[in-house]
Amino acid sequence: MSDTTTSAPPPAPGTAGAASPARRVTAQAGFETRTILRNGEQLLVTIVLPVLVLVGLARTSIIGLDTGGLPRIDFVTPGVLALACVTTAFTSQAIATAFDRRNGVLRLLATTPLGRSGLLAGKVLGVLAVEVVQVVVIGVTALLLGWQPHVAGIPAAVGAGLLGTAAFTALALLIAGTLRAEGVLAVANLLLVLLVVGGGLLVPPDQLPGPLAHLATFLPSGALGEAMRGALLGTGVPPLAVVVLAAWTALLAGATVRFFRWQ
């Protein structure tokens, strides 16, 4: 360590200093990513579930979908990518944060040079890293099944994914920071099922029955699904979807800042 002599006395207390903010946040992001990717249940919900849904919807007709004449795989993949975003940014993150909160992990890390803002930044980066893994796994699977995405729409899809990640991470932190860990476990899984079935992620809102069609259009899940489909099918991202996602992000982030309890 020292540039003078190897037998120098050990450095005095208070000389460790903080690592640079970038290094702290990357370290936290790496730690979060490894923890999620090593956890069996988290892998099940973030990787296995979306892939199963993709294969199931593309290869069977159990769920009737009006693809407007498009191949099923082209129509389904954008929705599965939206679902993947929700599983990581919302379900997985809500559960992980809730248990970290209950176990005092958030408090302990807040006392290290990482601090609360570094912890938050690390979490968001960790979510994005897991999403990259998801996009690779789902994208390769879809391509093998014959997916032909509208390549020019990829930047818009990335933008939609980032906006969706922001909205759903905010929702994850809101419930993780206000409910008991066991409650979060239940709510996060239940909400995921509801959003998959009737939230407009996989099935476009206008194909949902009755009032659900109008409701899902204004849910972050429906907006994210529509934005993904619009981008990757080449029909363009509906401006309403962007407005809805942005509004939810602002609302949920504000509520999280207001109501999140660290202990």
Added chain:
Amino acid sequence: MPTSIAPSGVVPTADHAVVVHQLVKRYGGRDVVDGLDLVARAGAVTAVLGPNGAGKTTTVECCEGLRTPDAGSVRVLGLDPVADARALRPRVGVMLQDGGLPTGARAGEVLRHVAAMYAAPRDTGELSERLGVDLFARTTVRRLSGGQRQRLALAAAVVGRPEVVFLDEPSAGMDPQSRHAVWELVRELRSDGVAVVLTTHLMDEAEDLADHVHVVDRGRLLASGTVHDLLTTEPDGDAGTLRFDTVAGLDLAPLTARLSTVTPDAATGWSAAEAEPGSYVVTGPADPRTLAELTAWLADHDVLAGRITVGRRTLEDVFLDLTGRHLR
């Protein structure tokens, strides 16, 4: 609100790493900490001793910047733990009572992760070996025993070479070997000039380790000083204790009256209490005659003591006198 940060009677100096003055913290209208004063010096071990619910953890959490005081002031290394958090975090090490360790990660990984928050942390290999963390470095935190978690949490608290360390119940759930490893590390930190603040309800921990003890109960400071100070504080300066076990429920008032007649000239009087059913502690100016008087009194009651010991007051006696003997 007083603006001075000096606890009554104590002038903070450069070697006061922690100064808590008239701290108040309320939860749901209840004062958990109620006008607490407390100081801790660099190069010393300061124990905050108190029963469960005394406000120890809340006080320490205010020092760590995890809670904001409702009134009063807290200064750590001359800084405000909340407002100056960014400057303090690299200089302060924390071991929380509930550990705060991520349960899904391996022990060695957790320590290296905390170390990564510092520019020049301690060598994690050496530290792991010191505390025996290397023996379970590849085990996930979820599977560690209570004592192993505590040792890992302590390692995480000191890996950033802190100037001030807060240890909340550091040896809870530890086996004797672990405790000694922990105590040895704490002594080493002290000789390196670190201010070590530990909360505990373990008398032997405070007695063996602490240079300074603050006895806290119901959110207030009851007594403060070295262990020696506390043991010899008036009015029980020359007090000894007679302990005996026999049948439960003896009326002790006649006993103290009889003992007082044996020591009429003593500066201090006698007190007696049944610490647990059938287990008595009598405190006063003990000498051979008072011991004889005690056995005579037992004979008068026709009871046989299973055990009689004579000794000086312990920190536990002082503690129980200050905080009461009732269960909570």
